[in-house]
Amino acid sequence: MVGLLAACASQAPSPSPVSGPDGKPEKTTIVIGDMQIPDSAAAHLADKHEFFAAEGLQVKFQVVQGAGPAIPQLKSGMLDISLLNYVTTFLAQAAGQDLRFVADGYQAVPGTFALMVAKNSPIKTPADLRGKKIAVATRKSIGTLTVEATLRTYGLSADDVEIVEFPLPDMPGKLAQGVVDAAWMTQPFILQAGTTSGAVQIADVMSGEMADFPIAGYGVSAQFARDNPRTVAAFQRALSRGQAMAADNPQAVKDILPGYTKIPQNIADVIPLGVYPQTMEKNRLQRVADQMLAYRMLTRKLDVAPLLLPMPQMSLAPTPLRGIS
Incomplete structure (x- = not known):
């Protein structure tokens, strides 16, 4: 059925009511922390194709700059669920926050994350970055970890550069304006920067020891998970259908990107x-936590198993597709 959904992604499926084994969600309207990047495409597909609605959920997306700002909003209740990068979340957990991941979200491949410099920049390789200013979305995140791993390959460390923060959509502009010397970017901003201002990639930060690195998942506060187990399970079931569609039909992802990324x-x-x-x-x-320990972002080993909430049993009724009997 997943394959059939992917093949017919251009035909929006009609919702089919799905009830989990434990009844209706405790909270039927949830706010999801979102980022304007491909990482969150599966959630938008799940919303567009009414997979959330089929689980009794109404979702509202709220843009966040990164996991750093999102985590306090999860704790305060401003957000119910959020896309979180694993590095920032594991750091927060080690510092005493109580968080849980309810679903995996995104994993890197070559060409999806890069260090970029402006057109005609004298910086040709990461070895030239000593004393330079590098932009990341948030400090102490997947961006800073992969920047440091790249710098180490070229004989430098994080102490040799200045790290500053800018939202991902601002990266191409800040680079072109000379506000920063280099910028850590993800797609679609890598291609956008190259196309609009001639920015140049000096390193694929998801290569070598960082190849196929897990990037982000969907997290909640432990309190929200305890208070809303049926809501969490409903979200997991709906998102898993969005993830399956994104995995099996890349064009469905590319078709939905302009709607929430504005590209x-x-x-x-x-x-x-x-x-x-x-x-x-x-x-x-x-692997993420162990890499963080190796780069001294963590001071002691973190066991991630207690942070991972198991997926519920998938008891989905078949969802009819338009034009198919």
Whole structure:
């Protein structure tokens, strides 16, 4: 059925009511922390194709700059669920926050994350970045970890550069204006910067030891998970259908990107996409925490297993597709 959904993604499926084994969600309207990047495409597909509605959920997306600002909003209740990068979240957990991941979201492949410099910049490789200003979306995040890993390959460390923060959509402009010397970017901003201002990639930060690195998942506060187990389970079931569609039909992702990232369709059509995992695997996510320990972002080993909420049993009724009997 997942394959059939992907093949017919251009035909929006009609919702089919799905009730979990434990009844209706405790909270039927949820606010999801969102970012204007491909990482969150599966959630937007789940919303467009009414997978959330089929689970009794109405979702509202709220744009966040990154996991750093999102985590306090989860704690305060301003957000119910949010896309969170694993690095920032594991750091927060180690610092005493109580968080849970309910679903995996995105994994890197070559071409999806890069260090970029302006056209005609004297910086040709990361070795030239000593004393330079590098922009990331948020400090102490997947951006800073992969920047440091790249710098180490070229004989530098994080102490040799200045790290500053800017929202991802602002990166191409800040680079072109000379506000920063280099910028950590993800797609579609890599291609956008190259197309609009001639920005140049000096390193693929998801290569070598960072190849196939897990990037982000959907997280909640532990309190929200305890108070709303049926809501969480309903979200997991709906999102898993969005993840399956994103994984099996990349064009469905590219078609939905302009609607929430504000990028033109011609750029969305040609960007490389990462992987949309359909399961949360402890060993794969433990790799993130272990890498953080190796780069001294953590002072002691963090076991990620207690942070991962298991997926509920998928008891989905078949969803009819228009034009198919």
